[in-house]
């Protein structure tokens with residue numbers, strides 16, 4: 635049972651080390667990924683005792699707070715989102731991401747959206763109005779069964795790929811984040827995204843000691859070694875170069 639609470643945020647546009655700003659309309663994420671780095675610290679930070687994936691705070695005042703902060707901010711890229719998925723299931727009802735995108739569009743701020751959910755296609759009408767925009771999906775495997783195990787609350791890889799196709803077909807710049815590298819067939823993954831993305835990012839699993847028990851319980855320890863991450867990286871690079879797809883290595 636997910637605990638959903640409405641809260642008043644004091645700030646919605648925050649400085650980021652990766653982009654100029656990050657914007658998290660929600661605290662918590664019911665995609666509940668087994669490897670989530672945010673889950674390692676957000677429970678304590680947010681004062682929640684529920685397991686990661688079992689709570690969401692809805693920052694209900696986000697669309698009203700955002701224009702006030704944007705009016706004082708230097709123009710820069712806004713990343714949705716750094717510690718939650720902006721299109722996790724509660725977004726269908728509360729529409730905070732959608733409302734914030736409208737505000738960002740009015741203020742002409744560049745936007746970088748990273749999600750695992752095909753709900754993002756609902757907002758194509760707004761996305762088409764954003765002048766500088768990239769939309770991408772996290773695809774850590776090519777295999778729906780692996781995604782169901784590691785990302786139990788997120789839409790399947792198949793659904794993400796269909797959504798990616800729609801977004802690319804709307805002339806929006808797209809990317810795929812292959813990270814953290816999960817058990818996969820890297821050659822098949824490149825075939826799946828071929829023609830659908832402008833750029834690919836590749837990263838390994840970090841904080842391995844925090845997640846090793848999960849891999850052990852599922853008899854997957856062979857997939858959490860440095861050797862496995864390097865092997866997958868090497869095949870991905872070869873296949874991406876063969877497909878003529880630009881990529882960036884994060885490890």
Ligand code: SF4
Nearest residue numbers: 663665666667670718
């Ligand atoms: S979608 Fe992202 S923020 Fe949400 S649980 Fe998964 S890794 Fe964490």
